[in-house]
Amino acid sequence: MAIANKNPTRLTQFVHNTERYAAVVIIDVILFIVFSTTLSGFLSVANISNLLTGSAVLWVVSLGMTLVVISAGIDLTVASQMGLSGYMLGTLLLGGMNSWLAIIVMLIFSAVCGAVVNGFLIGKAGLNFFVVTLGSMTAFTGIVNIWSGTQTLAVNDPVVSAIGYGQFVGIPITIWVMIATFFIALYIQRWTYYGRDVYAVGGSIEAARLSGIRTSRTLVGVYTISAVCAGIAALIELGQLGAASPRVTLVLPLQAAAAVLLGGTAFTGGVGGVIGTAAGVLFIGVLQNGLGLAGVSSYWQQVVTGIILVLAVGLEPTRRKIGDIRHRRRLSIYDPDSSST
Secondary structure: OOOOOOOOHHHHHHHHHHHHHHHHHHHHHHHHHHHHHHOOOOOOHHHHHHHHHHOHHHHHHHHHHHHHHHOOOOOOOHHHHHHHHHHHHHHHHHOOOOHHHHHHHHHHHHHHHHHHHHHHHHHHOOOOHHHHHHHHHHHHHHHHHHHHOOOOEEOOOHHHHHHHHOEEOOEEHHHHHHHHHHHHHHHHHHHOHHHHHHHHHHHOHHHHHHOOOOHHHHHHHHHHHHHHHHHHHHHHHHHHHOEEOOOOOOHHHHHHHHHHHHOOOOOOOOOOOHHHHHHHHHHHHHHHHHHHHOOOOHHHHHHHHHHHHHHHHHHHHHHHHHHHHHHHHHHHHHOHHHHHO
């Protein structure tokens, strides 16, 4: 006898999505328990605060990257955009501009870079996202090095420093920024028409176009959001370091991609979300923090992160097949005839 449920879609889709990041959540818990029992200082308030604030840059960048990957793309420019935006902010502050106005100008600049360069070339001109973001990454890196003369810019601004080290009701402001960006990204993803368009474009851009979705505008939007997230991350980093560095690390885009993929967002697009990405970032953060407390060198931490990325990409097809099988079985409970289609 079939279960009487006229609208199982919401429940089954929720369970299907949850399954995609359940594994990384379980691993997060296991890692936390292992490090808590084996490392004496791991559970201290100071270390947990350092763990979270130390993951803030990766957290914010990965949230923006999530929407890009859902749209079946990737943004390799996040680190170079951070360097460019951070140096611009430092220059504005040293030039005497009001702190909040300088931050707003920097974020607008980041958005324009994401929209006009990556968004336009990928969404409007139809160029390959990998080639475009790789070229943009190289260009942005060159620009910030020419602009800065490869010199670090020391910045001592009270507002920016407060974002990096200040507290509000006993909680670091950086963590409040992390919470705010998470819920904004979650709202865009789940409760806006634009978020639904991103999923549709990632699932099949041609089908989305035929259904009336303005696919070019959607793609411009995801790369703009990713660039703004890179700008916010640059603000956090500037506050934490007290300096704007033109040095661009290539590790950050790979770590962000690892966090997104570990969180269940498929590299092929159309599925996933920021909740899983948050779990993926925490996995990397807890792992690196625990390894650091255990005395493991940063180079070996990079090796572990690289292996995780390869495993995440390699296991994705298997995980997707298993998830699809379970999804079809669950649907057959509500509609026995669906198993025969």
